[in-house]
Amino acid sequence: MHGDELLDFDIIKEDFPILGIKSHGKPFVYLDSAATSQKPKQVINAISDYYSTYNANINRGVYEISERATDAYINSKMKVAGFINAKGIEEIVYVRNATEAINLVALTWGDQNIKSGDHILISEMEHHSNIVPWQLLAKRKGAVLDYVKLSNDRATLDMASLKENLENRPKLVSITHVSNVLGTINDVKRITRMAHKNGAAVLIDGAQSAPHMKVDVSDIDCEFFAFSGHKMLGPTGIGVLYGKEAALDSMPPLFGGGDMIKAVDKQSATWNDLPWKFEAGTSNIEGGIGLGVAVDYLNSIGMDRIEAHESELTEYALRELSDFDGINVFGPGVKDLRVKTGVISFAIKGVHPHDIATIFDNEGVAIRAGHHCAMPLVVSLAPEKAVSRMSFYIYNGKTDIDRAIGAIKTVRRIFKLD
Ligand SMILES: Cc1ncc(COP(=O)(O)O)c(C=O)c1O
Structure with missing residues (x-):
């Protein structure tokens, strides 16, 4: 047991029922939070409480439990607005996930603003969610999709490449805040300022930042910011x-239907106020309520403390990994923790990443291997076109990393690397 950790993860862990299970007969260690986070009982109970005591459709009912459900849903938007320092709920559109958020912008703002020959600028470290919608848009419109290159160490964005690409005066710059493979934190405030100077609108993919650090969209000044509830202790299906x-305000709605209108006649309709214009049909009410409780949970610990805790774990893990020969860690190293979150992708020479993940699994430790939905990046990093990845969150402690290091020793023993 390590007594020097910033968060009392033993107490936090108690809130996450799943962390008490056994996997392959061993106490379960979850190191795959970049894929999805586990859920505290506060979130699970809030969803159960909604279905057990005030399940009703929102925005329409005049009876007590419908008003209660409506209040809870709107309240969750207020919490989310506060969490990222938006002006108010008019700026918070609920969607299914970060992917849907980015597609919504591509299909509405993109359709309205991108014309043949226009440039759209993304980067070489994007998740498929922030690549494919722009490929589709570029194909529809005859636009050009450009990429900011990675620096020579393949760990950060090459700012000279950004500058060069901005000379094409792209209409949109869409960049990830944090890479889900490298853990790199991009300076999105600076990127936004540079993009604006060159006349571009900016979308930030915050899927890997919002769960792990203080995000201030007003300070970043981006036009759009996308993230998923399920990666930040909330339920799936809400983003x-x-x-x-x-x-x-300037964008047309994506979907038509109930709730997104002010009035409908036989041939036309007028749109509801923001954010409802973008939320056609019955909302994911349980998802919104669960996300609000997840935000409360994160706030009760404090994003600064969460960031510091994960940084400490990352430093510990990087130092432990450096004790082995033949392990290649991708992304910023121990000297650059300022620009790295708790995402560590690695390769062990001579062992396929899927074999590594399988051996970890046998040890009761869940990690992920593959292209991590970032094929252009991962193909450029590893000849196997796959890397193993462990990722940390508030419920992980150094003892979890010790278990991962134990699993690496098992890999080395099985593959006779010692
Ligand atoms: C950087 C990044 N962007 C976007 C996404 C997509 O998130 P979702 O699948 O929740 O839409 C992910 C998911 O892993 C991600 O890591």
């Missing part, structure tokens, strides 16, 4: 598109 009010 957020933040949009500046002026940007959202």
Whole structure:
């Protein structure tokens, strides 16, 4: 047991029932939070409480439990707005996940603003969610999709490449805040300032940042910011598109149906106020409520403390990994923890990443191996076109990393690397 940790993870762990299970007969260690986070009992109970005591459709009922459900749903938007320092709920559109948020922008703002020959700028470290919607848009419109290159150490964005690409005056710059493979934290405030100077609107993919650090969309000044509830202790099926009010106001709705209208006649309709214009049909009410409780949970610990805790774990893990020969760690190293979150992708020479993940699994430690939905990046990093990845969250402690290191020793023993 390590007594020097910033968060009392033993107490936090108690809130996560799943962390008490056994896997392959061993106490379960979950190191795959970059894929999805586990859920505290506060979130699980809030969803159960909604279904058990006030399940009703929102925004329409005049009876008590419908008003209660409506209040809870709107309240969750207020919490999310506060969490990322948006102006108010008019800037918070609920969607299914970060992927849907980015597609919504591509299909509405993109359709309206991108024309043949226009440039759209993304980077070489994007998740498929922030690549494919722009490929589709570029194909529809005859636009050009450009990429900011990675620096020579393959760990950060090459700012000279950003500058060069901005000379094409792209209409949109869409960049990830944190890489889900490298853990790299991009300076999105600076990127946004540079993009704006060159006349571009900016979308930030916050899927890997919102769960792990203080995000301030007003300070970043981006037009759009996308993230998923399920990666930040909330349920699956709820995500957020933040949009500046002026940007959202200027966009046509994506879906038509109930709730997104003010009035409908036989041939036409007028749109509801923000954010409802973008939320057609019955909302994911349990998802919204669960996400609000997840935000409360994160706030009760404090994003600064969460960031510091994960940084400490990352430093510990990187130092432990450096004790082995033949392990290649991707992304910023121990000297650059300022620009790295708790995502560690690695390769062990001579062992396929899937074999590594399988051996970890046999040891009761869940990690992920593959292209991590970032094929252009991962193909450029590893000849196997796959890497193993462990990722940390508030419920992980150094003892979990010790278990991972134990699993690496098992890999080395099985593959006779010692
Ligand atoms: C950087 C990044 N962007 C976008 C996504 C997509 O998130 P979701 O699958 O919840 O839409 C992920 C998911 O792993 C991600 O890591």
